[in-house]
Structure formats: C-alpha cells, structure tokens
Amino acid sequence: MEPAPGARDLNERDEQAAGASATGADRVSPHRVRIVDAALACLALGGTTKTTVDDIARQAGLSRATVYRVFAGGRDEILGAVVDTELGRLFAALGARMGAADDLGEVLAVGVCEAVTRIDRHPALRYLVEHEPATVLGHLAFDASNRLLAAATGFVAPFLVRWMDPDEACRVAEWATRIVLSYTISPSPETDLTDIDDARRLVGTFVLPGIRALRAPDRSAPIALGPFAAGDEPGPSPTTRRRSARRQGVTGPARRLPSSHTPPHTNRPQGETS
Amino acid sequence: MVDTRQRILGATYACVARWGLSKTTVEDAAREAGLSRATVYRYFPGGREELIHDVVTWELMRFFGRLYEAVQGAESLEAVMERGIRFAHRSIVEHEVLQRVLQTEPEMLLPTLTIESNRVRQGIAEFLLPYLLRHGMAEGVDPGRAADFLARMVLSYISSPGRWDLDDPGEVRELVRSELLAGVVVGPEPRAGGGGEVPPALDDET
Numbered sequence: 001m002e003p004a005p006g007a008r009d010l011n012e013r014d015e016q017a018a019g020a021s022a023t024g025a026d027r028v029s030p031h032r033v034r035i036v037d038a039a040l041a042c043l044a045l046g047g048t049t050k051t052t053v054d055d056i057a058r059q060a061g062l063s064r065a066t067v068y069r070v071f072a073g074g075r076d077e078i079l080g081a082v083v084d085t086e087l088g089r090l091f092a093a094l095g096a097r098m099g100a101a102d103d104l105g106e107v108l109a110v111g112v113c114e115a116v117t118r119i120d121r122h123p124a125l126r127y128l129v130e131h132e133p134a135t136v137l138g139h140l141a142f143d144a145s146n147r148l149l150a151a152a153t154g155f156v157a158p159f160l161v162r163w164m165d166p167d168e169a170c171r172v173a174e175w176a177t178r179i180v181l182s183y184t185i186s187p188s189p190e191t192d193l194t195d196i197d198d199a200r201r202l203v204g205t206f207v208l209p210g211i212r213a214l215r216a217p218d219r220s221a222p223i224a225l226g227p228f229a230a231g232d233e234p235g236p237s238p239t240t241r242r243r244s245a246r247r248q249g250v251t252g253p254a255r256r257l258p259s260s261h262t263p264p265h266t267n268r269p270q271g272e273t274s
Numbered sequence: 275m276v277d278t279r280q281r282i283l284g285a286t287y288a289c290v291a292r293w294g295l296s297k298t299t300v301e302d303a304a305r306e307a308g309l310s311r312a313t314v315y316r317y318f319p320g321g322r323e324e325l326i327h328d329v330v331t332w333e334l335m336r337f338f339g340r341l342y343e344a345v346q347g348a349e350s351l352e353a354v355m356e357r358g359i360r361f362a363h364r365s366i367v368e369h370e371v372l373q374r375v376l377q378t379e380p381e382m383l384l385p386t387l388t389i390e391s392n393r394v395r396q397g398i399a400e401f402l403l404p405y406l407l408r409h410g411m412a413e414g415v416d417p418g419r420a421a422d423f424l425a426r427m428v429l430s431y432i433s434s435p436g437r438w439d440l441d442d443p444g445e446v447r448e449l450v451r452s453e454l455l456a457g458v459v460v461g462p463e464p465r466a467g468g469g470g471e472v473p474p475a476l477d478d479e480t
Contacts (some may be wrong), residue, residue, distance in 0.1 A: 134381035137388050142366075142376055145434035153437070174436050175453050182426040186392055190419055205415060206423055209457035 029070040034060050036085045039078050044123035047132050048079060082124075083139075090118055091155045098159040104211075105203050107159055108176055113199035115180045120187075120194055140185060152177040164211070172211055179207075279317050282307050286329040291371045295326055295382040330386045333372075337365060338397060351405040351459065355428070355450045356443070362432040363440035391429060398425035410460040420458045427454055 038060035042051040053075050057067045071077040097114045101107045119125060128136045138144055156173035157166065164172065179202070183193045193199045276284070285307035289298040300322050304314045318324045344361040348354040366372065375383050399421035406417050406424075431438060431449065439445050 133385045133388065137384035138380050141380075141384050141387065142433055146436055149434060149436040171437060178427060178430040178436075182430055185388060186395065186426070188422065190422070202423075206420075206457040209412070210453045213452040213456035 031060070031062060031066060031070050032081070033085070035062065035067055035070055035078060036081050038062075039082050040086070040124050043082070044127050047127055048135055049132060051075070053078070086122070086124075087151070090115065091152075093118060094156070095159070098156070104160070104163045105200065105208055108172075108207055109196060109200040109203045111156065111159070112176055112180055112193055112203065113196045116184055116193040116199075119180070119184045137185075140181060145181070148181075149174050149177050152180075168211075168214060171214070172207075175207065175210070278309070278313070282309065282314055282317055282325070283329055283332045285309075286325055287333060287371075290326075290329060290375075294379055295330075295375055296379050298322075298326065300325060326382070327386055330383060331390055334387070334390055334394065337369075338394065340365065342401070351402075351409040352447075352450055352455065354402070354405055355424075355454060356446050359428060359432060359440060359450070360443065360446050362428075363435065366432060395422070395425045395429060398428055406459065412458060412460055415458060424454055424458065 035056060039051065039056045041059050042055045046055070053067055054064060056075075056078060057064045060067065067078075068074065071081065073080075094111050094114055097110045098107045101110050125136065139148060153170050153174040156176060157169040160169035160172055163169075180193075183191065191198050191202055193202065282303060286298060286303040289302045289306050293302070300311055300314050300318075303325060304311045307314070314325070315321060318328065320327075341358060341362055345354045345358045348357050372383075399418075402424055403417060403421045406421055411417055411420065431440065438449055440449075
C-alpha cells in the first residue's frame, strides 16, 4: 500500500499526481494524503489524546464517512499511516540529500544533519515529545528501537554501497542511525547536529576512523584472541563467521576509503536529485 | 542498616515485580515494608507518583552499581568497555521486571528512563574519562566530547543491539575496536604492554 521508502512520491505536491493516477480499482485513495496531513496538523495542536476522527475529517474538509471509507480502522489506522508517511517523507528527503553528495564523509554528514534537523523541527513530533512523551518514546527504546534501526538501515545502506560492500554498508547505516537517535532524544549542548559543520566534525572525528578500522587488521588485540593473527585469513571459529563475512571483499588492495573525488562507480541510489 | 527510605523503595520494587508499575499503590508499598501509609507519605510526599518515579531511578542506580562492580579490575579501556557492554546487555535481557514492564506497560517506564538517561550518560562519560586520558587520545580529539560520544553509543548498543550479537565476545571486541574507539584513542599499533594496557600505577582503585 505504501510506496517503498525513498520513493519520492510522498510530497504534498505529488498528491494530485497520486489522485490522477488512481483508477477505480486502486487501493490508494486520493484522499489518503489529505487525511494524513490533516491528522498531522491535529497532532501538532493536540497530540494523540485530543485528536479524534471528527477533528481529522474537519481539518481535511471531508466527511467522517469518507475518512472511514479510506481508513476503516479509524483513528489508530490513521495514526499508523501518519507514522509510515512521515518516515517515508523523512527518507525521501534524506535520499535527496545523500544522493547528491559524492564523498562518503559528506553523505554521512548531510544525512545525519538532515535527519536530526527534520526530526527536531517536526511540529507534531515536538508536541508529542513535550506533552505525551510515552507515545514517541515507545518507538525509540529497546525492541521497538531495534525495528526502527532495521528500517532506517535498510533505507540508508544503499547510499553507502558506492564505498563499501553491502554488509559493511548496513553496519555503518545502523551506526549513523544510532547517532541521529541519540542526539535527537538527548540534544548535546556541545554538538549541534542541525549544524552541518558540527555534523561534519562528528563524522570526521568518530565515524570515518571507525570505518577505516573495520578494514584494518586488528593489531591491538593480544595474539591469542586475534582471529586474524596468522594474517588476514579468518579463523574457523563460529564467532568470527559474521566478521569474516564482512571482511570478504574489503581487504583487497583496491579497497580504500575514497578521498573526496570521483566514486569508483556510479551505482546511484534512488532519490538522487540534482 | 537499611534506612527507612531504602526499605520503602525495596518494598515498592517487590510490589512492582509482582503487580507492575501502574497497579502498585502506596498502601501496597506500606504493607510490604511493614510501615504505615503516613510513614511512606512522610518520605514520599508526592505519593504514588513520586514513589514510582523514585523506584525506577533506584533500580537504575542499582543496575549501574552492579555494572560498576562488573568492570572493576578490567585493566584497559578496551577491557572496561567490552566487559561493561556484555554485562549490561546480559543484565537488561535477563532483567525480568524490566522486560515485563516493557512488554505490558512501557508508557509507565520510558519517559522516566529517557529523562534519567541524561544523568546516566553523564555518569558513564565521567567513568570513562580517566580511562581515555590514561590510554591517550587521538590527535585533536577533545576527551570530554569523546567520553560523551562513547556514553551515547554505549547506551544505544546496550538497549538496542540491532545487528550486533552482544553475547558474542568476538563481536563485542570488534564493536569496541571499530565503532567505539577507533576515532577516539590513539591508533591500533601494538603498544608497550601489548593490547593497550593502562599503565598499572594508575589502576590501583581495584
């Protein structure tokens, strides 16, 4: 039902296009985006506790019956659609920014900065964090956060495969997502990631060296514990299985962190704009 | 001797373990502690709400007390982090009361935990700072910022491991080496003690 995350057709201006393409058989109603946006406006004013289907219908300029025709599940289904839509919009915006950067550090910095900024300035989210924090926090801790990490990782990783193998890309994407979550949930007085320079500094200081370290043989470890002590050949221990899988293809002489020039190939992910 | 406040909190925790956060009342806690309601209110004038908030932070502090003990005796920065992450992860997974509350009434717990996470993060950062300084910082890295970054990441991994298997010592070691310490401390070259040991003279609090 939802377009794939990152597909760029979730913006308001695409609503008409979505409506135009909707034939009678389409499951996606042209009213869907309108209702979701109305719900967003209501949430920014009154949160989930004060928002009713009637409020949403009034805000959307639709009848209650029409709203229920699109969202038979009522309020809960609308709120679910709001989350999906807003995540889709966030990912679309991230895609546009990350797709336009052509240096690994810059991809990560603009991605982190864009995500933190959009989350920070999101009116409905701001209201919820202030007035009913449990609604938001339920998605950001423990197992729920694992699901969010997985979703964001699946979206972000394709933007990184120009510079690394897919498994490594997933790992770095998850790491960047953790950074975004931490600095949005608990803003730092010293590091303001809505500021691109701070984001670049953080990525350059902590993240890029970590990515380099993924590829360097681990020489800091005591020999007895080092699965790669005999060279670069992974040991047979099952505990090193994932590590060795990660290493495949990244230890070859040709693989290096790129400097700021042309990427090795231009398998550009979706969402790129110019 | 356990003071009265501790006794009430311990009793409240026992009630929470049995009935959950939302169903535990001041009366329950008083009965469990063998005290009168009036006494409980003397220590917790805010009543149930204050009691519930304080029992969450009380258990949180106990958790970090156990974590602190678990990493005592670790000789290097790497060892402290590896041991701490593994211990914290296991403790969270095996914490029956926490897991039950997360399943059944997360909305009672998460706001407090999130607010407290600022204090927890500062605590972790302050704990790590001397280890960082002894180990030696990477060039141009501010120790305070690095400690804050590490504390943020540690909290993230232990509450939501994501792709990482934190029961696997090899994975934890790789996590610490790459995503946590690579940009923070001096490089991976073999060091004098082998394995980046902290100079022994500085590690005498154990």
